[in-house]
Each structure stands twice: as structure tokens, then as C-alpha cells.
Amino acid sequence: IPENIVAEYKEFYKMCQNDKFGIPIEKVMEFLSLKNRLKFEERIRLSYKIEEDYTIIKLSQRSFKGIKDNYYMISFIGFGKIVMKSTSRKGKEFRNYFMKLNKIIN
Numbered sequence: 001i002p003e004n005i006v007a008e009y010k011e012f013y014k015m016c017q018n019d020k021f022g023i024p025i026e027k028v029m030e031f032l033s034l035k036n037r038l039k040f041e042e043r044i045r046l047s048y049k050i051e052e053d054y055t056i057i058k059l060s061q062r063s064f065k066g067i068k069d070n071y072y073m074i075s076f077i078g079f080g081k082i083v084m085k086s087t088s089r090k091g092k093e094f095r096n097y098f099m100k101l102n103k104i105i106n
Helices: 003-015 025-032 037-047 076-085 089-105
Strands: 054-058 070-074
Touching: 003 025, 003 076, 003 089, 025 037, 025 070, 025 076, 025 089, 037 070, 070 076, 076 089
Parallel strands: none
Antiparallel strands: 054 070
């Protein structure tokens, strides 16, 4: 099991120790090497449960073009679900980590 995967996983866990939704969407995108924020936000809205896997923090009532007016925050469980479904290199490493861990446990 690559040590970096365990260390990175622990960092995401630490982000949620004081707040259920402690992981900013930007950190997940960076981890998975994703570029298209709008497409990723849409995928989250369509595939995951609000207030369970993620929450949206709205900054203002009115939206202005080019100015971000809300932030997506991900729970630790939501992070795991997102990464497990990812086809990125990190997603594959993450799945392999859990398959190896499962073998050890069994």
C-alpha cells in the first residue's frame, strides 16, 4: 500500500474532525486532478445526497456573473464515495488500497 495514499486519506479525515462537512470541493478536485468545477459540482448534485455527502454554503442572496456565491463542502463519507467512483489515477489507487485492506482483514 503506497504510504502517500494513507497520509492523504488521514488529511481528509482530519479536515472533518470538527465539522461534518470539512472538506472544500477544491481539495477533492485537486486530489483527483479535476479541472472543470461546474461539471464536478453538477455531478455531486446529481449523484450524492445533500446534507449527507455534501452541503452548499451560500454567501449571498444575489448571484453576480463571475463571482462565486456558494461553496460546496464535502463530508468524509461523501469524499470516500466520490473517490471510489472516480476513474482518475488517485481513484484507482484509493480503490486498490481498500481492496488490499479488505484482504488483510479477511
